[in-house]
Amino acid sequence: MKNRLYFVSNHPKAQAHAFQAIENEQDKIGYYTLPDQDITPILEYADKIPQSVESIVIIGIGGSSLGAKAIYEFVKPVNDLKRTLYLFESTDPIDINTTLKQIDLDTTHFIVISKSGTTVETFAIYKYVYSLLPKISAYTFITDQGSPLDKYAQEVNANVLYVPQNVGGRFSVLSSVGLLPLVLCGIDVTSLLEGAKRIKESFFEQGYMQEPLLKKAVFYAKNHARYNINCIFAYSESLKYFCEWYVQLWGESLGKHQRHSAFHVGLTPIGLIGPKDQHSFLQLLTDGTRDKSITFIKIENFEEGMTIPDISLPHLESLDILNSISFDTLINMQCDSVIESLDHEGDIPIDSIMLPKVDAYTIGSLIYYYELLTSLVAELMDVNAYDQPGVENGKVILKKKLQKTKR
Structure with a gap:
């Protein structure tokens, strides 16, 4: 380069x-160390996914999906990949329905990614997909350790991987967030x-x-x-x-x-x-x-x-x-x-x-x-590259609106 x-x-x-x-x-921001990480646990986990799985689906938005999508779409044209990657990135019902029509639920593994463990868009889609496929072994969850999603995964005895400490969502593609779906598709993550x-x-x-x-x-x-x-x-x-x-x-x-x-x-x-x-x-x-x-x-x-x-x-x-x-x-x-x-x-x-x-x-x-x-x-x-207060404010307002619909 x-x-x-x-x-x-x-x-x-x-x-x-x-x-x-x-x-x-570098001592406090986690993405700097990702090129040096030991990815053996991710590779070993990927090997446990059944060979009968033909499609990998990411349920996530923003930093949870864009990086893996960018890498997959870059290398896909010149590689004979072993699985196809699909993404649920929007609450657009037409998009959700269109993507569902492209996959066979029985031969698909879903990776549900939410760093906070409470992303509204992600769980709206997960709830819908789960209603169609209530088999918890068909899902892997990736989140921060101790998040509500982590607690849910532990409660239902689901497989969960963690976002490394101090790695923000948009800087997370070289962590388990991006590496797991990519290696499952056959991309050389090493x-x-x-x-x-x-x-x-x-x-x-x-x-x-x-x-x-x-x-x-x-x-x-x-x-x-x-x-x-x-x-x-x-x-x-x-x-x-x-x-x-x-x-x-x-x-x-x-x-x-x-x-x-x-x-x-x-x-x-x-x-x-x-x-x-x-x-x-x-x-x-x-x-x-x-x-x-x-x-x-x-x-x-x-x-x-x-x-x-x-x-x-x-x-x-x-x-x-x-x-x-x-x-x-x-x-x-x-x-x-x-x-x-x-x-x-x-x-x-x-x-x-x-x-x-x-x-x-x-x-x-x-x-x-x-x-x-x-x-x-x-x-x-002179700005903090690693927070997103403007985005968080919108999330708070959305949740208040949702709460009002339940009254």
């Missing part, structure tokens, strides 16, 4: 401060963690990734009022759900009151997929308000070997320039052309990330890169 910055950001004191701050918080560990070591041991991460974080934080929208422009359909994961990570971590002032700050995340969004969003990026920074993500080698045939079409001879070009080359030329055009504007901050290939190691690297970047930017913007 390579990161090239097209903007200049030289603030050595701010970079040193940010590095020291997140190096210090390689996934190795990719994350490579980025961790490179950053904390003054490797090649330290400087671009620090410079990028400082630029975002120092210019957050001017460039308050950050776009990922990913040139691969396989990164669509990674963009969804990034939107939650970035939005929920950085949209806060500052710790030492009354100011509201934040960076609004937008996920785009190239080249199709060149035909929807690029015009706004090029000629719209100068309030956006853009990160392009490319894949160096798609390993598909597909080439445009050497065919000339009547009246379309001008398009013979496409002949014999590989699709790998074409999509990256499209990306590079957009980068060059935006760089020419001179006042649009851009950078690019080159991923070597589509595999578990690569997506593990990218996920950990963005988790580190989020922590760095939060520190420099």
Whole structure:
């Protein structure tokens, strides 16, 4: 994984401060240690799931589902996976019914994930599914130790795994939250963690990734009022759900009151997929308000070997320039052309990330890169990256509304 910055950001004191701050918080923030964890218990538990199980279903929302979905959808096109992953992420009744029609309850294992153990959406769906399949062995629960869900699981003698201590939901994909469903589908989670560990070591041991991460974080934080929208422009359909994961990570971590002032700050995340969004969003990026920074993500080698045939079409001879070009080359030329055009504007901050290939190691690297970047930017913007008081307020109001319906 390579990161090239097209903007200049030289603030050595701010970079040193940010590095020291997140190096210090490794003792109390749990996600930093996940690349080094012993996953033997997760692998051993996964081996106990019957071979007759054909589908894995996550019942969870936000940080409980987005990370696993992002990884699964990234590697699925290039892997022959042994099980299919489905997700219940919404209380939309049409979506629930549509997903249920795609699975056979008798050959499905459900993973119910709620860090707090009281997530309304998750338990609304779980209650409905449980009414259809009241066989507790068909469920695994993942939650915080001691949560109401943990107590329920113990009461009904169900299988329960725990979210590691001090790992927030949106930072939990490399824990049991993401690893269990992924390994059950046949994804190489050892390689996934190795990719994350490579980025961790490179950053904390003054490797090649330290400087671009620090410079990028400082630029975002120092210019957050001017460039308050950050776009990922990913040139691969396989990164669509990674963009969804990034939107939650970035939005929920950085949209806060500052710790030492009354100011509201934040960076609004937008996920785009190239080249199709060149035909929807690029015009706004090029000629719209100068309030956006853009990160392009490319894949160096798609390993598909597909080439445009050497065919000339009547009246379309001008398009013979496409002949014999590989699709790998074409999509990256499209990306590079957009980068060059935006760089020419001179006042649009851009950078690019080159991923070597589509595999578990690569997506593990990218996920950990963005988790580190989020922590760095939060520190420099003087916000707590790991809480979500705005979300919690909405949950309280919803529960009050639900209580009123029972009166």
